[in-house]
Amino acid sequence: MELTLWTYEGPPHVGAMRIASSMKDIHYVLHAPQGDTYADLLFTMIERRGQRPPVTYTTFQARDLGGDTAELVKKNIKEAVERFKPKTLLVGESCTAELIQDQPGALAKGMGFDMPIVNLELPAYSKKENWGASETFYQLTRTLLKEKVSYSEKISPLRWKEFGRRPKVNILGPSLLGFRCRDDVIEIQRILSEQGIDTNVVAPLGASPDDIERLIDAEINICLYPEIAEASCEWLKRNFGMEYTNTIPIGIKNTIEFINEVHKKLDLPLTNKKELENKSKLPWYSKSVDSNYLTGKRVFIFGDGTHAIAAAKIAKEELGFEVVGLGTYSREMARQVRATAKDLNLEALITNNYLEVEDAMKKAAPELVLGTQMERHSAKRLGIPCSVISTPMHVQDVPARYSPQMGWEGANVIFDDWVHPLMMGLEEHLIDMFKHDFEFVDGHQSHLGHTATSTKDILNSDEKKEKNSKEGIIWTESGRAELTKVPFFVRGKVKTNTEKYAILRGIPEISDETLYDAKAYFS
Amino acid sequence: MSKVEFNKETGPREVFCGLTSIVWLHRRMPDAFFLVVGSRTCAHLIQSAAGVMIFAEPRFGTAILEEKDLAGLADAHEELDRVVNDLIARRPEIKTLFLVGSCPSEVIKLDLATVAEKLNKRFLGQVRFVNYSGSGIETTFTQGEDGALKALIPLMESSDEKKLLLVGTLANNVEDRFKKIFKNLGISNIESFPPRQSTELPKVGKNTKVLLTQPYLSDTVRDLKHRGCEIISAPFPLGIEGSTEWFLAAAKAFKISELKVHEIISPLINRAKLALESHKEILKGKRLFLLPESQLEISLARFLHNECEMDLIEVGTPYLNKDLMKEEINLLPDNTKIVEGQHVEKQLDRVRESNPDLVVCGMGLANPLEAEGISTKWSIEMVFSPIHGIDQAADLAGLFSKPLKRNQILTSKTLVTH
Numbered sequence: 001m002e003l004t005l006w007t008y009e010g011p012p013h014v015g016a017m018r019i020a021s022s023m024k025d026i027h028y029v030l031h032a033p034q035g036d037t038y039a040d041l042l043f044t045m046i047e048r049r050g051q052r053p054p055v056t057y058t059t060f061q062a063r064d065l066g067g068d069t070a071e072l073v074k075k076n077i078k079e080a081v082e083r084f085k086p087k088t089l090l091v092g093e094s095c096t097a098e099l100i101q102d103q104p105g106a107l108a109k110g111m112g113f114d115m116p117i118v119n120l121e122l123p124a125y126s127k128k129e130n131w132g133a134s135e136t137f138y139q140l141t142r143t144l145l146k147e148k149v150s151y152s153e154k155i156s157p158l159r160w161k162e163f164g165r166r167p168k169v170n171i172l173g174p175s176l177l178g179f180r181c182r183d184d185v186i187e188i189q190r191i192l193s194e195q196g197i198d199t200n201v202v203a204p205l206g207a208s209p210d211d212i213e214r215l216i217d218a219e220i221n222i223c224l225y226p227e228i229a230e231a232s233c234e235w236l237k238r239n240f241g242m243e244y245t246n247t248i249p250i251g252i253k254n255t256i257e258f259i260n261e262v263h264k265k266l267d268l269p270l271t272n273k274k275e276l277e278n279k280s281k282l283p284w285y286s287k288s289v290d291s292n293y294l295t296g297k298r299v300f301i302f303g304d305g306t307h308a309i310a311a312a313k314i315a316k317e318e319l320g321f322e323v324v325g326l327g328t329y330s331r332e333m334a335r336q337v338r339a340t341a342k343d344l345n346l347e348a349l350i351t352n353n354y355l356e357v358e359d360a361m362k363k364a365a366p367e368l369v370l371g372t373q374m375e376r377h378s379a380k381r382l383g384i385p386c387s388v389i390s391t392p393m394h395v396q397d398v399p400a401r402y403s404p405q406m407g408w409e410g411a412n413v414i415f416d417d418w419v420h421p422l423m424m425g426l427e428e429h430l431i432d433m434f435k436h437d438f439e440f441v442d443g444h445q446s447h448l449g450h451t452a453t454s455t456k457d458i459l460n461s462d463e464k465k466e467k468n469s470k471e472g473i474i475w476t477e478s479g480r481a482e483l484t485k486v487p488f489f490v491r492g493k494v495k496t497n498t499e500k501y502a503i504l505r506g507i508p509e510i511s512d513e514t515l516y517d518a519k520a521y522f523s
Numbered sequence: 524m525s526k527v528e529f530n531k532e533t534g535p536r537e538v539f540c541g542l543t544s545i546v547w548l549h550r551r552m553p554d555a556f557f558l559v560v561g562s563r564t565c566a567h568l569i570q571s572a573a574g575v576m577i578f579a580e581p582r583f584g585t586a587i588l589e590e591k592d593l594a595g596l597a598d599a600h601e602e603l604d605r606v607v608n609d610l611i612a613r614r615p616e617i618k619t620l621f622l623v624g625s626c627p628s629e630v631i632k633l634d635l636a637t638v639a640e641k642l643n644k645r646f647l648g649q650v651r652f653v654n655y656s657g658s659g660i661e662t663t664f665t666q667g668e669d670g671a672l673k674a675l676i677p678l679m680e681s682s683d684e685k686k687l688l689l690v691g692t693l694a695n696n697v698e699d700r701f702k703k704i705f706k707n708l709g710i711s712n713i714e715s716f717p718p719r720q721s722t723e724l725p726k727v728g729k730n731t732k733v734l735l736t737q738p739y740l741s742d743t744v745r746d747l748k749h750r751g752c753e754i755i756s757a758p759f760p761l762g763i764e765g766s767t768e769w770f771l772a773a774a775k776a777f778k779i780s781e782l783k784v785h786e787i788i789s790p791l792i793n794r795a796k797l798a799l800e801s802h803k804e805i806l807k808g809k810r811l812f813l814l815p816e817s818q819l820e821i822s823l824a825r826f827l828h829n830e831c832e833m834d835l836i837e838v839g840t841p842y843l844n845k846d847l848m849k850e851e852i853n854l855l856p857d858n859t860k861i862v863e864g865q866h867v868e869k870q871l872d873r874v875r876e877s878n879p880d881l882v883v884c885g886m887g888l889a890n891p892l893e894a895e896g897i898s899t900k901w902s903i904e905m906v907f908s909p910i911h912g913i914d915q916a917a918d919l920a921g922l923f924s925k926p927l928k929r930n931q932i933l934t935s936k937t938l939v940t941h
Contacts (some may be wrong), residue, residue, distance in 0.1 A: 001560075001592055001602040003609060005584040010567040033626045035540025035659030038568045040887030050894025052887065056868075059536040062629065062660040076535060083868060095562035096626035096660070099593070124562055125590045355580070 006354050008329035008372065008392055012122035012132025013094045014039050019136040019228075020090055021053040022175040022204040026140075027086035029077050031069075031097035031104045034059040046393050047176055056080040058097075058104075065100065073104045074111065081113060088144065088209040089113065090136065092120030116209070118143045130227045130304070130330060133175060137204055138231040144212045145239075154241030157219045157265050167266045168200040168218040172233060172244075173225030175204050179307060179391045181225070183404035188224065188249060191407050195259060196268070204228075216240050220265050224248070224406075225306060227330060249406045250310035251318055251414070252282055280408035282415045286319055297422060298493075300325035300366035302349065302357050302375050303390025305333020307405070309340045311370050311389050314414060316344065325349065325364040327357065329372075354378065365493040368422055373397070385421035473502050475510045482512035497522050526857045529843070534866025537887055538816050538841055539572060539903075540659025541667025542625065546573045547906055548671055548717070549582045551692045554618040555721040557583040558610065559657070560603060560633060561625030572903070582617075584610070588627055599631075603638055617650055619721035621671060624656035651678065651721075663841040665739040665818045665906060668692060672717060672743040675724060676750065682726030686712040687773060688752070690744075691737030694909035695719070701760075701912060704770065707787045710777050727752055732776045734769065736760060736911060738851070739818040741844045758850040759911075761819070762826030762920075763795050766913045768850070791913045798917035799830065802924040806831040809880035809927065812873075815839035815865050816885045816902040823883065823905070825854045831920050835859050836877045839870065881927060898926045 013030060020028040021043050030036065037057050043049045058076045060069050081089065091108040105119025118139050122132045160167040171188060174181035182205070189199050200218035201211045215221075215236065221244040223233045233244035243265050249258035256276050263270045277283060285291060299321045301311045308328045315321040326341045327349030328334065334350045341348035349360050358378040361369060369379040369386040373394040379386035388397060389405075404410040475483070479498075486494045494515070501518035502510050542565055545557045559565045566585035586606045591597045603622075611617065620642075622635045635654035642652040655670035656662065662670060672690070687710050689701060702713050714725035725731075729751035735744065738759050748754060757772035758765045767788060774784045811833045813820040820840045827833040835856065843863040845852070852861075862870070867888075874882055874897065882892055882899045889899040900923055910919040 001586045001588060001597070001599070001606050003584055003606045004563070004566045004587050005581050006570055007563060007566045009563075010571075011563040013564075014567065033540065033659035034536040034538050034663065035542065035568055035626065036564060037537045037885075037887060038539055038543075038572055040537065041885075042571060044888070044890040045886050048890055050891055052891045057535050057537075059534075060660065062658075065630070065660070079534075079868070095564050096630055099627060099630045123590070124564065125588055125593055128563065 004352070006374065008352055008354070008374070009129040010039070010042075010392075011095060011124050012127045012129060012135070013092060013120075013124065014042070015129040015132025015134070016090065016092055016120055016122060016136040017043070017053055017055055018129075018133045018175045018177050019140065019204045020055060021049070022206070024206070024208040025087040026054055026090060026209065027080055027084045028053075028055045028090040028092070029058070029073075029080050029104065029108070030055055030092055030094060031058045031060070031073050031102060032094035033057075033061070033096055036094050036096075042393075043176060046395050047398055048395070049176070054084065054086070056084075060097070069100060070102045070107060073102055073107050077104070077108050077111060081115075086115065088116045088118065088140070090118045090120055090140070092122060095124035098124050116143050131332060133228050134231050134332075137172075137175075137228055138235060140204075140209075141212055141215070141232045142235055144209055145215065145236075148213075148216065149239045152216060152240055155216060155219060156241070157243050158267050160219055160266065166196050166198050167220075167268060168198045169220050169222050169262070169266075170200050170215050170218045171202045171222045171224055173223060173227075173229030174202060175225075175228055177391065177393045178225060178228065179304070179389070179393070179397060180403060180405045180410075181205060182398075183402050184224065184406040184410065186402070187404040187407035187409050188222065191249070191255070191259065192222075192262070195263070195270075195272075197262065197266070216242070218242070220244060220262070222262070227304060227306060227332065248306055248310055250307070250410060251314035252277075252280055252408075252411050253317060254310060254313065255280075255407055255411065280411040282318060282411040285415050285419075291319075291419075294419065294422070295320045297321045297368055298324045298364070298366045299368045299370055300361050300364045300375075301389070302327045302329075302361075302369075302371040304328060305330040305337055307390040308337060309333075310405075312340050312344060314411075315370070315418075318411075319415075319418070321368070324366050325360055327351065327360065358382075365496065367490070368418065370418065387417045387421050473499055473508065473510060478512040479510040479515055482515045494519070527852055527855055528858060528860045530860065530862045532862055532864045532866045532869065534864075535868065536841075536865045537814075537867040537885055538865065539664040539885065540568070540626070541657035541662030541664065541670060542569055542623065542659075543572045543664050543903075544657065544667030544671065544906075545569055545583050545623065547692055548668060551717050551719065552619070552721040553582070553719075554616065555582065555621060556610065556614060556617045556619070557621045557623055558607070559583070559585040559623045559625055560628045560635060561585055561588065561623075562627050563587055565625045565627075580614075582614075588631075593631065599633055600638055600641075603633075604642070607642060611646065611650055619651045619653065621674070622652060622654040623667075623671075624654065624658055626658045626660050629656060629658045629660060653678065663818070664816055665737070666841075668737070669740045669742050672740060673746050675717070675721075676727075676743070676746045679724045679750070680726045681728045681750070683728045683730050684712065684726065685730040686714060686725070686732070687777070688725055688727065688731050688733050688747075689713065689715045690733050690735050690747070691740055692717055693736050693911055697909045697911045697915060700914060704787065704791075705773070708770070708774055708777075708779055708784060710773070710779070729753075732773070734773050734776075735847075737819075738822055738847060741847055744847065756850055758825070758854055759819075759822045761822045761911060761916075762830050763792055763799070763913050763916045764829055764854065765822060765826060765851075766911070766916070767792065768854075772850075788913060795913045795916045799920055802917060802920035803831050805924040805927050805931075806833050806920065808832065808834065810834045810836050810877070811923075812836045812877060812879040812882045813838050814870060814874075814882065814884040814888065814902075815841045815862070816883075817905050818842075819902070819905050820883065821848055821851050821855070821861065824859065825851055826916075826919065827923060828856055828859075829854060830916070831923070833881075833923075836879050837862055837870075837873060839863075839865065841865070881923060883923075898930050900926055 043053045091105045174185045221233045223229045223244045236242040247258040247261045249255040305328045323344050328337045338348040354374045370389045372390050376386045498518040639652040639654045653674040655674040657667040727750045731752040733752045734755045755776045757769045760766040760769040824838040838861045889901045
């Protein structure tokens with residue numbers, strides 16, 4: 001048993017719903033009690049969808065358990081098929097139904113329908129949402145294409161040349177409740193099209209079962225979100241020889257690398273290599289003198305695997321930040337995140353417990369947090385600016401405007417989204433500096449809310465802590481006065497460093513001079 | 524009883540389970556913690572239904588069952604013990620811990636009563652443990668509160684003191700208003716259940732007169748009766764009419780004259796009628812379809828018809844306790860169509876066929892109906908907003924007039940377009 005106060009990912013059948021809801025002409029019969037219907041609101045409220053997810057819940061009750069729940073399953077399948085006339089039927093169960101073992105998938109297959117039926121077995125007590133989405137997409141792809149495996153030749157990425165047409169690729173992985181997928185797809189299609197590459201199918205988002213059957217008309221697959229699509233890409237590679245891309249086009253460097261990778265796989269000459277650097281404003285904005293102050297900003301990163309890894313690279317290489325913490329809740333991506341963290345001399349935080357993330361954030365004393373909506377709340381409590389880079393989705397993560405994360409425009413969006421909160425941080429510092437001026441209106445509201453720590457608060461609370469600290473270090477009047485002059489966003493760090501220094505040197509009282517000694521020591 | 528048409532329907536439903544009620548219960552009793560013993564789905568449900576991220580460490584959580592718990596590799600009772608120990612070490616301020624059963628814990632027959640009993644012995648004098656089920660195979664949405672309250676009844680001491688006991692969670696400000704009005708009526712000994720502190724449970728006995736504030740407390744009522752309480756039969760205090768009848772019924776039980784009641788509440792009624800006017804103007808003659816969810820549907824239908832002059836197409840309710848709803852049903856217009864249970868697809872067919880002006884429904888259905896051009900009001904807002912009492916009648920009406928008003932604004936053709 002695991003105590004969970006809040007979870008980054010839902011159960012695996014919610015992942016299956018993400019695939020079903022993303023697609024057309026599909027229906028999902030879910031053997032589940034009535035409470036599980038809550039999941040509809042994730043789509044209708046968070047994504048503001050104007051359609052209900054294509055899901056029928058069997059809604060069995062306690063009184064059904066003594067009787068024939070299998071009959072109930074069959075009745076619901078029959079009604080759903082008659083009403084919605086899907087081209088492919090997904091059948092599965094949620095956590096509770098898994099325990100009563102009615103095997104709804106097998107029941108459905110015995111009912112004599114002529115449409116393909118995908119039997120989803122998603123272990124609810126060991127797996128989570130992204131795994132469920134990945135497995136569903138994989139099972140669906142496999143079911144719809146497995147008969148073609150035996151008579152299909154291996155697909156050569158170069159065959160477009162023989163066919164005398166532009167190369168075709170599939171974009172795999174975008175789904176509902178995925179971070180900015182809607183706009184990433186448009187951006188990536190635009191980039192590919194500019195390079196003379198056509199999109200064959202985008203799936204699951206917007207695809208029908210017919211489209212899945214057409215996947216093998218393309219030369220290669222773009223694995224846009226490995227969390228969702230890697231298993232399917234791997235299966236298509238194994239069975240049809242279709243190669244797939246590994247680079248995730250988030251950030252300038254990765255977008256260019258992605259374009260290179262696609263060209264290399266297709267053996268398509270890259271003619272506009274020099275232009276690529278100028279496709280986004282990020283490189284120049286980052287280079288412009290105004291951005292000097294971004295140098296070495298301490299950032300703490302936590303999110304899904306794909307976005308956390310990409311964020312670390314952009315932060316370090318494209319914006320000149322210092323990454324002081326990196327982690328993910330995606331256990332499936334733990335290996336990759338650990339490797340990225342190691343390159344940054346960090347130890348990756350792999351956890352599903354947001355309180356652990358908050359603790360790590362506190363210890364790292366960052367100036368900017370890049371995280372999920374939960375980290376936004378934690379950062380708010382700590383008075384640190386934050387930008388959201390990853391699921392779980394919140395209604396704010398589905399903006400009305402075009403707002404991709406990938407490609408050139410994605411890099412523009414990222415520059416704005418990450419730098420503006422920092423500018424607000426600077427503003428905060430100015431408010432702090434000018435608040436003694438007579439013109440200053442008392443009660444100015446901080447954008448961080450009432451939680452933004454004022455100088456007085458930090459000293460008061462520190463005072464209490466100091467008295468209890470086992471090292472027994474005391475801040476003298478002069479030391480404290482000097483600390484108040486330090487900009488608030490580095491104050492915590494300065495304080496910790498000074499205390500660390502005092503302990504190291506056995507200094508019992510911290511004066512203004514100790515503060516400067518420590519500063520010199522750590523610089 | 525008016526000639527109301529009762530129907531029953533079964534099929535796929537679109538209703539929350541009883542766990543959802545934790546969202547308001549934990550706020551009502553800030554010294555209590557609700558520990559769901561369930562799956563990741565349960566945890567995800569509560570955080571999604573609450574619709575908000577957590578701004579502070581929450582006072583509810585889920586002990587998520589894992590494979591080893593199910594395979595019997597780990598003793599579920601020991602595991603739960605461990606989780607509870609950690610939790611209490613982390614949150615020493617917790618005075619009452621509710622162990623809440625879920626669909627999976629019910630199916631594997633995890634005996635939470637025994638666990639609670641053991642824990643009560645161990646933490647005697649520090650934390651009290653009670654258990655109830657909020658599972659979706661047994662309870663819908665607001666019924667979770669019924670389970671939680673019922674679980675507290677054995678902890679209530681006996682007393683023959685004469686008192687009025689308001690039963691059902693109310694918004695604090697509404698509760699204060701009610702108490703003030705009852706005091707003006709001459710009833711001075713008033714308590715609420717659930718109380719604002721889980722440890723301050725009211726004492727009950729044969730001189731306790733129970734007045735329900737919410738229509739979903741069947742089991743709680745039954746157990747209070749067993750404790751000797753007298754249940755005052757009344758409609759529920761939603762709208763002017765319901766609240767007036769509710770006050771009158773209480774007064775009658777305390778042998779206070781009707782005249783006195785009218786004297787105290789008529790200024791309130793006059794004020795409320797005035798406030799209701801602008802909403803009535805919008806709602807009058809509009810056709811209403813209520814889908815089952817919060818269990819408040821019958822009372823809302825009564826209010827929206829009798830006081831706001833809406834026409835009722837269909838009144839859905841997750842389940843129907845005719846005894847508890849007797850007074851409400853009496854106030855409904857003739858030929859009201861009540862449908863108990865749900866077949867969500869068939870019901871939506873009826874929604875579309877009947878072309879309603881407003882549909883009251885759950886959050887999963889609201890936007891899809893809006894996209895079809897049907898105005899909606901999501902029912903979960905009723906359990907989070909202060910809507911009870913005469914003073915809140917206009918606010919209650921406002922919840923329904925707002926979507927219509929908004930629709931009017933957005934579709935108005937008064938702006939000149941070039």
